[in-house]
Amino acid sequence: MNTQTRTLFLLALLMCLLIAWGGQMLLERRDESEAKASQMAVRSSRVTALAREVERLPRSSVRMPQSKTLFALVNHEVKRLGLSRHLEAVRPGQSEKQGRTESLLEFRLSGMYLRGVLDWVRAVEGMPGVRVLRMHLTRSGKALLDLDMAIARTEAAK
Numbered sequence: 001m002n003t004q005t006r007t008l009f010l011l012a013l014l015m016c017l018l019i020a021w022g023g024q025m026l027l028e029r030r031d032e033s034e035a036k037a038s039q040m041a042v043r044s045s046r047v048t049a050l051a052r053e054v055e056r057l058p059r060s061s062v063r064m065p066q067s068k069t070l071f072a073l074v075n076h077e078v079k080r081l082g083l084s085r086h087l088e089a090v091r092p093g094q095s096e097k098q099g100r101t102e103s104l105l106e107f108r109l110s111g112m113y114l115r116g117v118l119d120w121v122r123a124v125e126g127m128p129g130v131r132v133l134r135m136h137l138t139r140s141g142k143a144l145l146d147l148d149m150a151i152a153r154t155e156a157a158k
Contacts, residue, residue, distance in 0.1 A: 054118050070103040070153045073130065077123040086112050102154045104133075110146040117145050129153045 068076075071092050078087055086109045093104035109120065117137065124130060134150040 050114070050118070054122065070105050070130065070151070073127050073153075074105055074107065074151075077120075077127070081116070081119055081123060083109060083112070083116065083120060086110055086116070097154075100154050102152050104150065104152050106148075106150045108146065108148050111140060111144050112147060113143060114145060117147055120147065124149070124151060127153075129155075 071090070074090075078084055088108045088110050089106075091106040093106070095102045095104065109117075112120070121135075124132060130151050130153045132149065133152050134148070136148040138146045138148070140146045
């Protein structure tokens, strides 16, 4: 074999090795992607199962009289659910609209697991006359969530 043929042979061999190496890298990445996709499918099915479980659960069985303030309702539910250590900030407010008083309450619950957030949302939905104005979830840790929420309750003017 002359030098030119040997050089072409080595280049062809090098190209075959590079193509094989690139193909191997693509196969490894595909396997990683498939593993991540299967993990996501498992997580998605868990969330779906949890959502179905939440739909089956009854609303908060604790019913309080309408005369309690919005702050008292929230305080009672926070204590009942054992979320006092998660309550970071509370900002009460009030507004007058067409002869009616609207009690407003903004608060932040931090470092909660998804189940605690769902229990809290279910409790808020069970409060008499309370409506959610705003709700924002933020991931704060590997499995923790922060919940910023604003709720309101309209009461007849006195």
